[in-house]
Amino acid sequence: MHSEHEDVSRILFSEQQIAQRVKEMGAQIASDHPDQSMLVISVLRGAAIFMADLVRAIDLPVEMDYMAVSSYGSGTKTSGVVQILKDTTASVEGRHVLIAEDILDSGLTLQYLISSLQARNPASIEVAALLVKHAKRQADIDCNYIGFACPDEFIVGYGLDYAERYRNLPYIGVLRPEIYA
Numbered sequence: 001m002h003s004e005h006e007d008v009s010r011i012l013f014s015e016q017q018i019a020q021r022v023k024e025m026g027a028q029i030a031s032d033h034p035d036q037s038m039l040v041i042s043v044l045r046g047a048a049i050f051m052a053d054l055v056r057a058i059d060l061p062v063e064m065d066y067m068a069v070s071s072y073g074s075g076t077k078t079s080g081v082v083q084i085l086k087d088t089t090a091s092v093e094g095r096h097v098l099i100a101e102d103i104l105d106s107g108l109t110l111q112y113l114i115s116s117l118q119a120r121n122p123a124s125i126e127v128a129a130l131l132v133k134h135a136k137r138q139a140d141i142d143c144n145y146i147g148f149a150c151p152d153e154f155i156v157g158y159g160l161d162y163a164e165r166y167r168n169l170p171y172i173g174v175l176r177p178e179i180y181a
């Protein structure tokens, strides 16, 4: 097992557990969409790592695109204000869209993204979230694919950051509160 970072108090999901779960999610997505091509959109920057693994587990014709939004700044609490910093390159109209999100917390980010994409007349929109926190949900989001339920703690790794750090940890762990206190 990969050695634990000193700023991480405990590992929630190991590299092996994540790999296994992402493979299962990809297989499920492929079997739910026989003969479809999908436009997988990830929300930069956190979900880029999840998306990279997820698309390799989806045995379908898949196109990848990226959006960037801001809602967090460098703190650990959602601001509720979501701004599109980078939009998709591909046209969404008529496409089967799958949004790959790293973590669903308040849901405000996804709610905004979904309504923005819905306005462009896709054939369908689904959401795959690697992690879901249930504690602070403010928006009613229907997640089609969920990797893991996540405790209400601030976590890092596998794409998730605190102030742009720790994204490259291969596992997901709880950040020691004294780091962001």
Ligand code: IMP
Pocket (backbone or CB within 6 Å): 043, 046, 071, 072, 078, 101, 102, 103, 104, 105, 106, 107, 108, 109, 110, 153, 154, 155, 156, 160, 161, 162
């Ligand atoms: P929401 O709008 O509150 O659902 O925020 C979702 C976004 O907040 C995610 O895409 C993450 O970038 C970030 N986020 C939420 N919880 C955590 C966490 O525990 N660690 C790191 N980032 C988080």
Ligand code: MG
Pocket (backbone or CB within 6 Å): 043, 044, 045, 046, 047, 102, 103
């Ligand atoms: Mg994010």
